[in-house]
Amino acid sequence: MTTKPELLTSAASLEEMKRLIEAGANAFVIGEARYGLRLAGEFNISMIAEAVKLAHPRGVRIYAALNNLMDNETVEMLPSYISSLKDAGVDALVFGDPAVLMAARSAAPEMALHWNAEMTSTNYQTANYWGRRGAVRFVLARELNMDQVLEVKEQTSLEVQVQVHGLTNIYHSKRPLVQSYLEHQDDTDNQPEETGANEQKRAVYREDERYLIETERPDERFPIYEDFNGTHIMSSDDLCMLENLHELMEAGIDSFKIEGLLKSTSYNEAVIHAYRSAIDAYCTAPEQYEFQEQWLDSIKELQNPARELSYGFFYKEQVY
Amino acid sequence: MSIQTKPRSIGKRHRLAKPELLAPAGNLEKLKFAVHYGADAVYIGGQKYGLRSNADNFSFAEMKEGVEFAKQYGAKVFVATNIYAHNEDIAGLEQYLRALEEAGIAAIIAADPIIIETAQRVAPKLEVHLSTQQSTLNWQAVKFWKEEGLPRVVLARETSIEDIAQIKANVDIEIEAFIHGAMCSSFSGRCVLSNHFTDRDSNRGGCSQSCRWKYDIFEEDMPMFSSEEDKFTMGSKDLCMLEYIPDLIDVGVDSFKIEGRMKSLHYVATVVNAYRQAIDSYMADPEHYELKQEWLDDIHKAANRPLNTGFFYDTPGAEDHIYEPEEKQAPYDFAGVVLSYDAESGLAVVQQRNHFKPGHEVEFFGPHGTFFKQIVNEIADEAGNPLDAARHPLQHIVIKTEQPVKPMDMMRKRVRP
Structure with missing residues (x-):
């Protein structure tokens, strides 16, 4: 029995969140556009509090999105926003601007911090750098290949989060x-x-x-x-690492992110369900794990035919 | 968008500090001209860790020569190490940074914390300036980097004059801002179009400028354009703050940065020359400062994209992008560099940089007051043989000039109205 990786996703609303919890998601990133980037829906502070009440009894974690590039005006509001997130009971703050770190140090020093700068989180020493400044999790850029992802995991003691499904911002x-x-x-x-x-x-x-x-x-x-x-x-394609999820599970990746932005709830439900099945099967008996084609079929049934399912940059060589 | 909008009331009114004029230098020759034309500092790329993998870039020997040259003018040399590194880029970083320090480089411009931290550890004489690739927009983030030991932050191009005033009011740190040149239309570092379109990693120097390509845009599968309309693009006009130098100095920007390590020698010299004159003129007498039309005209002699003021006063709108199919060509071409001048005969030796011949209208310009037009008269090679045209690249051409010129002055020729 291996430690189960987290299955993290977005939610457009409390209703979608309920359905995705049912489907097997056990963590969510939510927030509002002033503080967070590219969110599936708007959750003001009272909705975030409600989300926490919905999630915690079910063993589900709520992370607040503060990954925007902050301007001076927003910076002034950060301490009180972070205090109210703490009061709402969120489990972590997701950030990419050092201003959030500065505000969190005073407003909620005990709060877990996840470093997520998307495209610029590219190596393990940078992970460790943010780790020494208080981050407990490093969210990897989607432009890395599998070798790089696995090496980051080997070389850092931080939790590592990897997006495994959905569109990515380019x-x-x-x-x-x-x-x-x-x-x-x-x-x-x-x-x-x-x-x-x-x-x-x-x-x-x-x-x-x-x-x-x-x-x-x-x-x-x-x-x-x-x-x-x-x-x-x-991106014009949807990342889909379902077939290769075991490579990431073997490496002990801590959190798998399903991006639900711009997708229907029924699609997200199918995707979460498929990845839940794969994770549960693997963690029950890693040695006997076998990928089931039907998991992927259930996604393909709902996949927009204009959008390819791809491995993103996991098996690609890039030049520069 | 006028000079009256400057937020003089924000922050404490302090004695004006003269800003640094920081110019790009794609190679050693450009470095020398940038410094000679008035740059207080230049930034260059080395063989690794820079974001212009297609540029010439400097060897360590060239860096040393550049540093020595700059020293004679009291100028500094910075090196861009502004990639976001991947695991495999880390090997060799320490040696590289030590070699920069040893070459006499004054500062690196870095975005990735691993490069920042390694430089602080292994090459403490190198200053570390935070690159615009970190997209720093607010004073708290600036304060964070100051506490991390950085003496300077290059702000995101999305900051306004007012944002800068607030940052300066809250944090005692050097602020560097881009004032001229091409701009990413995205937040810097937050674009991987090249990765998706061409498998080239933009954040490690592989940018293929996909933002300047043309796109069709659809809504509900219906085109949002008709066939005769301009296509959609993200491509931005170039930044030019020459008309607003007082605003930038008053708000306390410490370093004025010109973009363009890939730009030509002529471009760099022209742009540096114009900004140098504007800054010096304002600092000499702020109360009676007036923008000279000739400085602005000069910029247009080398620039081929339309210009705007970026985010300094307002968020860019429709008028700040380039939808039209063709970029306008600059009216002048670089034609030659003055190597020597004999006052007695009035003859100059000019190194040919482009075809010219008797009858052409040319303009001489330089950093110490050279600025005049003339028609090319008889020309000859150095042995005195008359020439009907200067056709050979780098050939030394003897030409009579109507006014005195100095070595390193430039000659441009008019090619279109």
């Missing part, structure tokens, strides 16, 4: 790029459309709602959306 700008593009069109159009320049920024909820296509890659659709934090472009 570009984040503070600029409202879609809105600017529409304004540019209005400027050059003879007959501007009704909606356009003054259209309110609106949330995008699905991966196929708005997307980019690059001329030489007509089959790849890159979801794009704008929110409080600017413009986000997402």
Whole structure:
């Protein structure tokens, strides 16, 4: 019997959270756009408190997303926000800006901290650096390959979190790029459309709602959306490490993240269920573990045909 | 967006400190010209750990020569070690940083904590400046890095004048800000388009500038554009703060950084020359400072992208991106470098850097007041043989100049109206 890795995911709402707990998720990252980046839904502080009440009796952990790049205005609000997160009973703060570390040291010194800078969390010495400054978990960049992931795990005593499923962010700008593009069109159009320049920024909820296509890659659709934090472009494929999950489990990776952003609850449910099955099967009897094709089939049934399931960068060589 | 918007009331009014003008240098020659044209410091790339893996980049021997050259002008040399390292990049880091220290490099510009910490441990004479790749936007983060022992932070390009004022009011640390050049339209370091499109790791120097490509954008599977409309892009106009030098000095920016390790010698000299004059002029007499149109005109002689003020005053909008298909060509081409001048005969020896011939309109410029236009008269090679054109790269050409010139002055020729 091995220690079970955590199965961590996002939630768009308390309702989705309930269903994903049922499906087998045992940790969630939630929060609000002012403090957190690319969240599946908005959870204000009272909803976070409710989420904790829902989660804790079921042995489920709640992590608060504070992984935004903070501006001066937000920095002023961090100490009180962190205090209220502590009062709400969250289990950890997820951060990527040292300002959060500074605020947490005074507002909640005993609170667990997870370092998550997404694309820039790339080596074990950096993991250990943030570990010495109080982080207990290191969230790995999705652009690493399997050897690099395993080496980080070997070389750090921090918990290691790896995304195993879903889309990933590939570009984040503070600029409202879609809105600017529409304004540019209005400027050059003879007959501007009704909606356009003054259209309110609106949330995008699905991966196929708005997307980019690059001329030489007509089959790849890159979801794009704008929110409080600017413009986000997402991968055209969905990472899926289900078939190879045992490689990560053998290495003792502590937490597997399923990204549920821009996906339907039923899709997320199927994905969580499939990974739950694989984790449980492996942990019950690692020696006898065998991947079951039906786990993957249950995901494929609901997979958007325009989006490939891929291994991301796990088995790729990149140059520079 | 005018000079009146400067937040003079924020923070304590203090005696103006003269900022450092920090220029890029893609190779040794560019370093020498950047320093000669007035840069107080230059930043370069070495063979490893930098974000421009396609640039020339310096060997240690070239670094030493660059440092020696800069020293004569009282200028410093910094090295960009601004990648986010992967595990396998760590081997060799200590030796590399020690070699930089030994070469007399004043500072490294780093983002990855492993590089920061290793430098502090093995090469304590190297200052560590936090790279813009850390996307630092707020004073608490700046304070964190100060407490970590860093004397300087290069802010995110998303910070405004007002943000800088707040940071300066809260933390006693050197602040470096990009004031000119190309910009990532993403938060720096928060873009892996190249990784996805070309398998090139952007955060280790492999950026393939995919943000400047053109894209089709769809909503609910319907195109959000018509066939005759410009395509969607993330590509940004270039930054130019030349018109707002007083705002930047007043708010206390300690180092004015020009982007462009991949840019040409002509570009670097032109841009440094313009900013040098603006800074010196403002510092000499802030009350009576006036922006000179010729400085701005000069910038446009070397720049090929439209310019804007980035995030300093407002979040960029539609007018700050480049949707049009073609970038405008600069009206001038670099044509030659002055090697020597004989006052008696009025003849200069110019090293050819581009084709020119009698009849061409050229402009001489340099850091110590050289600035005039003329039509090229008769030209000859050094042996005195008349030439109908200067066609050979680096050939020494004798040319009569209408005003005195100095070695390292440059000659550009007008190529389009």
